[in-house]
Amino acid sequence: MFTLHDYMPSQNGWKVRVLLGLLDIPYHSRIVSIFEGESRTEAFLKLNPVGAIPVLELDDGRPIAESNAILTFLAEGTHFLPSDHYLRAKVMQWLFFEQYHVEPVIGSLRFWTLTGRLERNQSMVAGKREAATRAAAAIDRGLTDSLFLVGRELTIADIAVYAYSHRAEDCGFSLKSYPAFVAWSERVRDAIGADYPVYPYSIDPHSDAGATR
Ligand SMILES: N[C@@H](CCC(=O)N[C@@H](CS)C(=O)NCC(=O)O)C(=O)O
Numbered sequence: 001m002f003t004l005h006d007y008m009p010s011q012n013g014w015k016v017r018v019l020l021g022l023l024d025i026p027y028h029s030r031i032v033s034i035f036e037g038e039s040r041t042e043a044f045l046k047l048n049p050v051g052a053i054p055v056l057e058l059d060d061g062r063p064i065a066e067s068n069a070i071l072t073f074l075a076e077g078t079h080f081l082p083s084d085h086y087l088r089a090k091v092m093q094w095l096f097f098e099q100y101h102v103e104p105v106i107g108s109l110r111f112w113t114l115t116g117r118l119e120r121n122q123s124m125v126a127g128k129r130e131a132a133t134r135a136a137a138a139i140d141r142g143l144t145d146s147l148f149l150v151g152r153e154l155t156i157a158d159i160a161v162y163a164y165s166h167r168a169e170d171c172g173f174s175l176k177s178y179p180a181f182v183a184w185s186e187r188v189r190d191a192i193g194a195d196y197p198v199y200p201y202s203i204d205p206h207s208d209a210g211a212t213r
Pocket of ligand 1: 007012052099
């Protein structure tokens, strides 16, 4: 059985949990206490040299890190990753977009906001907020003529981009000016279903959630 090295408040981990669930793949969950340094131990760095979850460990022990690489691995041969050459490249386009324009932007702002780290990162906040606006506008424009990011069906592009972007309001960012984005969020939420909660950082006593520094 696969093992998912995970941290429940992580939306990168959430992406993988969602796809494993939608594909009905049983797995063993191993929680990594990232704020206590468990992702930086020698043993964990052998699984992922960067020292971050999620990591999917295969039955034979081989690890795959980076949430979107894991999604691609799991989705191969399923309707979540089209086999058509062009559509596959379009899925990749959104996966790379997510890692550059969404996760390090909305993901970071949300993390700082929810764990009391905004003030200590103040010098980067204005730039990130501007980048978040650009990302939301890009997602909105990308959805002008289509139900999902790539065609008419949910793909791993939607799961990846939705993971952090639909939580933008957690860091005080209103999505009201992006109607196509909001309508798509509702479609993705309905397609995914209610079995995949977003966990607050406050479930982890080591996260400093609630601090104001
Ligand atoms: N680009 C990576 C980012 C992974 C990442 O930043 N994981 C965070 C949790 S969301 C982590 O494990 N941080 C622990 C650390 O940096 O020590 C992905 O998409 O998987």
